[in-house]
Amino acid sequence: MRAIDLVCVLRILVWPGGKWTYRELAAQLDIGLSQAHDAMQRAKLSRLYDSNRQLVRKKNLMEFIEHGVKYAFPAYVESEAVGIRTAADASPVRDLLTAANEMPCVWESSLGNTPGVAVAPLHGVVPAATRQDMVFYELMTLIDILRLDVSARQVNLARKLLAERLKT
Numbered sequence: 001m002r003a004i005d006l007v008c009v010l011r012i013l014v015w016p017g018g019k020w021t022y023r024e025l026a027a028q029l030d031i032g033l034s035q036a037h038d039a040m041q042r043a044k045l046s047r048l049y050d051s052n053r054q055l056v057r058k059k060n061l062m063e064f065i066e067h068g069v070k071y072a073f074p075a076y077v078e079s080e081a082v083g084i085r086t087a088a089d090a091s092p093v094r095d096l097l098t099a100a101n102e103m104p105c106v107w108e109s110s111l112g113n114t115p116g117v118a119v120a121p122l123h124g125v126v127p128a129a130t131r132q133d134m135v136f137y138e139l140m141t142l143i144d145i146l147r148l149d150v151s152a153r154q155v156n157l158a159r160k161l162l163a164e165r166l167k168t
Contacts, residue, residue, distance in 0.1 A: 001046050003073050003123040008039040009048050013056045014135045029125045058166045065143060066159055075147035077105065077117045084112035084127050086119055088154045090141035092161060119144060139165060
């Protein structure tokens with residue numbers, strides 16, 4: 001499994017109307033058509049996607065996100081940067097926790113203007129792809145909390161919010 005596989009599955013999960021094509025998925029994420037197809041084939045092999053019913057296997061996805069994402073795709077705080085808020089410094093978690101007076105976590109990107117400490121996104125396409133869809137953005141920021149493996153309070157809140165969004 002690759003990071004782009006998880007990004008593709010999550011993008012499909014929140015696809016408006018539920019019907020998507022490989023061409024549309026590739027365009028939404030600014031990746032090649034073959035890359036989108038290969039990602040979904042790996043997602044099928046990983047049991048995160050049922051190609052026969054064209055459905056994301058939400059229970060399997062949630063299990064992988066909760067228990068595997070921090071090991072398969074760990075995130076690290078890097079140097080200072082300017083970009084888009086992520087992890088506990090982004091909505092919806094930021095709205096539920098008391099501010100800690102620390103520099104926020106950001107994806108370094110010319111699309112954002114928030115100074116903070118850089119966290120590499122799950123995949124390079126994430127900052128641009130999330131600008132188009134707030135629900136997708138929230139999913140990716142919640143996953144970053146789990147990838148960073150920060151405080152138990154933040155991790156538990158992220159798990160709860162992800163479960164609500166995945167409706168598992």
